[in-house]
Amino acid sequence: MARRKKIIFFTGAGISQESGIDTFRDSGGIWEQHTIEQVATATAMYENTETVLEFFNDRRLALGNTLPNKAHELIAKLEEDFDVEVITQNVDDLHERAGSSNVTHLHGELTKVCSMKNHKISHDIGYNTIRMGELASDGEQLRPDVVLFGEDVPKLEVAQTKMWDADIIVVVGTSLSVYPAANLVGYGKNSAKYYFINPEKTGETLMYSYPHLSKAKFILKKATAGMEELYSKLVDKE
Ligand code: OAD
Numbered sequence: 001m002a003r004r005k006k007i008i009f010f011t012g013a014g015i016s017q018e019s020g021i022d023t024f025r026d027s028g029g030i031w032e033q034h035t036i037e038q039v040a041t042a043t044a045m046y047e048n049t050e051t052v053l054e055f056f057n058d059r060r061l062a063l064g065n066t067l068p069n070k071a072h073e074l075i076a077k078l079e080e081d082f083d084v085e086v087i088t089q090n091v092d093d094l095h096e097r098a099g100s101s102n103v104t105h106l107h108g109e110l111t112k113v114c115s116m117k118n119h120k121i122s123h124d125i126g127y128n129t130i131r132m133g134e135l136a137s138d139g140e141q142l143r144p145d146v147v148l149f150g151e152d153v154p155k156l157e158v159a160q161t162k163m164w165d166a167d168i169i170v171v172v173g174t175s176l177s178v179y180p181a182a183n184l185v186g187y188g189k190n191s192a193k194y195y196f197i198n199p200e201k202t203g204e205t206l207m208y209s210y211p212h213l214s215k216a217k218f219i220l221k222k223a224t225a226g227m228e229e230l231y232s233k234l235v236d237k238e
Pocket of ligand 1: 176199
């Protein structure tokens with residue numbers, strides 16, 4: 001039997017927008033409601049721990065009342081015909097809840113917490129909150145198990161290796177403005193087929209570094225409509 005083609009979906013906040021989760025950089029987005037320096041840096045975690053915990057507590061509570069949308073669902077459904085991997089910058093769990101089996105979270109997961117000192121001491125907390133004084137098993141304050149600005153991206157190498165192996169790479173709902181994550185898109189094989197789904201055209205800057213991306217096809221639609229179009233194309237033609 002022929003090898004099933006491998007598709008990687010590289011996703012960002014835009015895929016969850018139609019589920020009701022704000023993106024970061026669109027008008028009215030999270031970075032207009034909060035400043036990165038106050039809630040999303042390694043320094044903020046150290047100096048303003050309570051503020052950072054509250055920011056992530058609010059997002060975690062909201063996530064519990066949010067559902068995956070058709071775009072997440074169609075990505076999961078493609079597992080019937082393809083070897084599908086999801087590499088997401090999102091900290092939500094909507095890909096998993098839609099049924100995707102192979103999800104790599106580059107920027108961590110909202111439903112997990114870890115020790116301030118040792119990120120390997122990590123456990124699930126679902127959609128619950130954490131407070132000052134709640135400690136990990138090493139006696140250190142618990143914090144969200146997410147990647148903040150100024151911190152390492154531990155899943156980067158694993159994600160790179162996956163990208164090298166893909167026949168088709170689909171980039172959905174990301175501004176590609178945060179590195180090193182954005183560079184991963186360029187790591188696909190020259191022979192891979194590329195699709196970008198986003199109402200806005202993105203990726204122009206990356207194309208200077210990775211010229212093979214200039215052959216990408218753009219579906220300038222929201223994630224649900226864009227995924228419906230792509231799903232039919234992939235299932236009929238690939
Ligand atoms: P951004 O907010 O930077 O970009 C969201 C992208 O989604 C934009 O390109 C929008 O055009 C697009 N978009 C909006 N609505 C959409 C929809 N319904 N369907 C499809 N696309 C839509 O979010 P990310 O690129 O995910 O990192 O941001 C990357 C990282 O920056 C995040 O992981 C987070 C953030 O700071 C950390 O916090 C470390």
